[in-house]
Amino acid sequence: MKTQARAVVVGGGAVGVSIAYHLAKAGWETILLERDELTAGSTWHAAGxxxxxxxxxxxxxxxxxxxxxxxxxxxxxxxxxxFYQVGNLRMAQTDARMDEYRLYASTAETVGVEVEWMTPKQIADRWPLVRADDLKGAILHPGDGYINPADVTQAMAKGARQLGCTIIRKVQVDGFERRNGEWVVKVAHMVEKGGNLVPSGETSEITCEHVVTATGNHAQRTAAMIGCYIPAMPVEHQYIVTEPDPALVDYRKTAPEHPVLRDADAKWYVREERGGWILGPYERNAPAWAKFGVPDTFRADLLKLDLERIEEEYMSMIHRIPSSESVGLKDDYNGPICYTPDGNPLVGPAPGVPNFWFAEGFSFGITAAGGTGHYLAQMMTEGEAEIDMWSLDPRRYGRWVNREYAATKNEECYEHVYVLHHPDEEREAARPLRTTPAYEKLKAAGAQFGQVNGFERPNYFAPAGFDDHGARSFRRGGWWKYAEAEAKLVREGVGLFDASPFAKTRIKGPGAAAFLDWLTCNKLPKVGRINLTYALTDAGTVRTEATIVRLAEDDFYVVTAGAAQAYDFDFFEKEAAAKRDVLGWIEVQDVTTQWGVLAIAGPKSREVLRALIVDADPATALSNKRFPWLSMRKIDLGMCPTMAIRVAYTGELGYELHHPIEMQAYLFDALVKAGEPHGMGFFGARAQNWMRLEKSYRAFGSDLGRDASPLESGLERFIDMGKDFKGKAAMEARGVRAKCVTILMDGPEGALAADPWGREALYSNGRMVGRLTSGGWSVATGRRIGLGYLPPELAVPGTKLEVLIMDDRYPAEVVEDSPHDPENARLRLDG
Structure with missing residues (x-):
């Protein structure tokens, strides 16, 4: 058996085989290992x-x-x-579902996916077996269809072999070990015995530079071998195959095959199968399976049926396709399919170890296999993929995630496959879980919470009895007026926001300054000052946005996006580990849960703090002379020692009050009391998002990502081209392919008023030329606002565009950045 390769891929399903194919295509010597036979996991029973x-x-x-x-x-x-390119008809029973399709269609336009709109009459005329009288319409993907999972996997396997990949079956991976800077993959050879696969007693080791795991339902076992837990856990999925339907058989004598039919409001898909129908429901209460790992005896097996669980979906199929009522059942399946809490797979680096990659948690593995192989191979061989893969990164889940959380959220995710996916969607399972000491106080004040990295964070505040779920919409939901009032409050007075979910990292030691100077593109701040800066990928694109507070010459407090806590800590630690021998000791500590953050913002915020600050001269303690913009001071607010940072994501005079988390309840109450004479209220994440757009502040994960460089993202003022930093040469070589700009625009008004969500297509002279990456409403300008990317020649203030909102095009215009207070006078306000 071959014992040396550049990369070893573990798992012979569609995803693993595709990864092996694309690595081999990139010129890497690759070995693929499969415990049983290719496709023996979820691939074999997938609907394709x-x-x-x-x-x-x-x-x-x-x-x-x-x-x-x-x-x-x-x-x-x-x-x-x-591959059968029959198309995919996604039907809608409600206006809200049609709005979902309208929003999606703009994303499809930016990706180049063709869609067609159909009325109920067009559906009935084209496919008379489908009942359409109670539908609002449908969206058709003519390029969609289905494929044979086993056949496509075998075709990719043959292609991989032709490119030099070695595929070894009947070997079980039992461990991974780092040895002399390489990975050693420990394998046990397997044999058939009594219908089971058992170790033969023969073992081998394979040495490689990189390991990729695509082990499907076995993901938890695989991750545990490197001391990691990932929330990839199977959920039971049932589907049934009917006997031939005489009406369908007769129809097919003169007509082509039906598209894959999806009645999203009924929670199922249906496609033709040998003259009958396959029904695949996504019902409520489908349980997670193998919570503590897949049994050793489980091979290409199925689970016990529970057809009563899908009775509602079965009856709705009969309603939609009346001819199926008299057709008997031919086959039924209940097989495990892996899920993650948010439905996105885990694709990218494993936390804590070098050159180890996950490709796990695929609920739509056949659909994703080809593209996953392509983009993951780009990440591994070129340093980065051409698209931003942050939303799939395994490190979006921190160490706080455990089996119970995964089981609860994965069951919810399965049930939500066909639930309306509002852009302001907030799923309720496993909540509240991570809360700050101010949580109950904020809740009592009317906070409607969302979650970020498991933390509860106020989205907006509403009166008692308000229904947050009912307020969600693809247009202006019931929450909109409250967010508007909060934004006005901050612009005109003063508001308080719980920003505790911010990720916080302490980086210190003799090598810390040189390390951060190399890792980030901006100048490092002086002691007591702060800087906004960016770390780059090896491809010269934006890896991480960070606010760096310099506490001492060799001591830094680094604040990054709350959703990126584990993602950023792993990055800092791995990069520091590679530099310690050269630069000296660098200590990296995740201190996120040690520090709470209450952000106070608005022209009256100084007056509120002045009533609390303990200082020999309270009147001048917060003046520009003693506490200038973009600086940090350690101050006492009553009895709470506070690391106050004069910065505000809202673009107003403001302060982030970083404090010991155990003192938050005290500080919160003190601030509320001090704010009463000034009319202080609370604001949430949605109002804050609108206000940061008015200042053209880019947000990591939407406007900033691994598919654009700082130069393309419009961050030139945060780049020190006079120094060397990680990714600089690649950034310069990349050039500027597109530019991030601020756009003001019109949109639907009246009862159907809608704002951009940040996924809309942009047009110039009738041609699609770019896309929005974030969007909302500007209280300051009274117009819709967004950030987006355009070709450099169009990224000029005054450029006239059109934006696609709810499937209609509206006038839009590129404007100068920071349409609200472009001189930053309000941030520098003295007093």
């Missing part, structure tokens, strides 16, 4: 659907690549992957 519909920009690219890639496999390998 290829849905292009997805609200995620990155996942849409992955799915699109898969479909195009599969089309070319037969020409390359001689094996037919069994």
């Amino acid at each position: 659907l290829l849905p292009l519909f997805n609200m995620s920009y990155a996942t849409s690219h992955i799915h699109k690549y898969s479909v195009e890639f599969y089309k070319g496999l037969e020409a390359e390998t001689g094996l037919n992957p069994g």
Whole structure:
């Protein structure tokens, strides 16, 4: 058996085989290991659907690549992957569902996915077996369809072998060990015995530079071998196959195959199968499976049926396709399919170890396999993928995630496959879990919470009895007026926001200053000052946004996005580990949960703090002379020692009050009392998002990511080109392919008023030229506002555009950055 390679891929399902294929295509010597036979996991019982519909920009690219890639496999390998391009008809029973499709259609436009709109009459005329009289309409993907999972996997396997990949079956991976800077993969050879696979007693070791795991339902076992837990856990998925339907058989004598039918409001898909129908429901109460790991005896097996659980969905199929009522059942399946808490797979580096990659948690593995292989191979061989893969990164889940959380959220995720996916969606399972000491006080004040990294964070504040779930919409939901009032409060008076979920890292030691100077592109601040800066990827794109507070010459407090706590800590620690021998000791500590953050903002914020500050001269303690903008001071607010940072994401005079988390309740009450004479209220994340757009502040994960450089993102003022820093040469070599700009625009008004959400297509002279990455409403200008990317020649203030909002185009215009207070006079306000 071969014992040396550059990369070892563990798992012979569709995802693993695609990764092996694309690594081999990139020229890497690759070995793929499979415990049983190729496709023996979830691949064999997958329905093989290829849905292009997805609200995620990155996942849409992955799915699109898969479909195009599969089309070319037969020409390359001689094996037919069994691709049937029948289209996909996604029906809507409600106006809200049609709005979901309208919002999605703009994302599809930016990715290049073709869609067509259909009326109920068009549906009935084209497919008379489908009842359409109670539908509002549908969206059709003509390029969609389904594929044979086993055939496409075998075709990719043949292609991989032709490119030099070695595929070894009947070997079980039992461990990974770091040895002399390389990975040693420990394998046990397996044999058949009594219908089971058991170790033969023979073992081997394979040495490699990189390991990729694509082990499907076995993901938890695999991750545990490197001391990691990931929330990839199977959920039971049932589907049934009917006997031939005489009406369908007769229809097919003169008509082509139906598209894959999806009645999202009824929570199912249906497609033709040998003259009958396959029904795949996504019902409530489907349980997680193998919570503590897949049994050793489990192979290409199925689980116990519970058809009563899908009775409602079965009856709704009969309603939608009346001819199916008299057709008997031919086959039924209940197989495990892996899920994650948010439905996105885990694709990218494993935390804590070098050159180890996960490709786990695929609930739509056949659809995603081709694109995952392509983009993950780019990450591994080129340093970064051409699309931003942050939303799929395994490190978006921190160490606080455990099995109970994964089981609860994955069950919810399965149930939510066809639930309306509002952009302001907040799922309720496993909440509240992570709360700050101010949580109950904020709740009593009317906070409607969202969650970030498991933390409860106020989205907005509403009166008692307000229904947050009912307020969600693809247009202006019931929460909109409250967010507008909060934004006005901050612009005109003073507001308080719980920003405790911010990720916080302490980086100190003899090598800390040189390390951060190399890792980030801006100048390091002086002691007592702060700087906004960026770390780059090896490809010269934005890896991380950070606010650096310099506490001492060799001591730094680094604040990053709350959702990126584990993501950023792993990055800092791995980069520091590689530099310690050269620069000296660098200590990296995650201190997120040690420090709470209460942000106070607005022209009256200084007056509120002045009533609390303990200082020999309270009247001047907060003046520009003693406490200038972009500086840090350690101050006492009553009895609470506070690291106060004069910065505000809202663009107003403001302060972030970093404090010992155990004192938050005290500080919160003191601030509320001090704020009463000044009319202080609370504001949430939605109002804050609108206000940061008015200042053109880019947000990590939407406007900033690993698919654009700081130069393309409009961050030139935060780049010190006079120094060397990680990714600088790659950034310069990349050039400027697009530019991030601020856009003011019109949109639907009246009862159907809607604002951009940050996924809309932009047009110039009728041609799609770019896309929004974030959007909302500007209280200051009274117009819709967004940030987005355009070709450099169009990224000029005054450029006239059109924006696609709810499937209609509206006038838009590129404006100068920071349409609110461009001189930053309000941030520098003295007093």
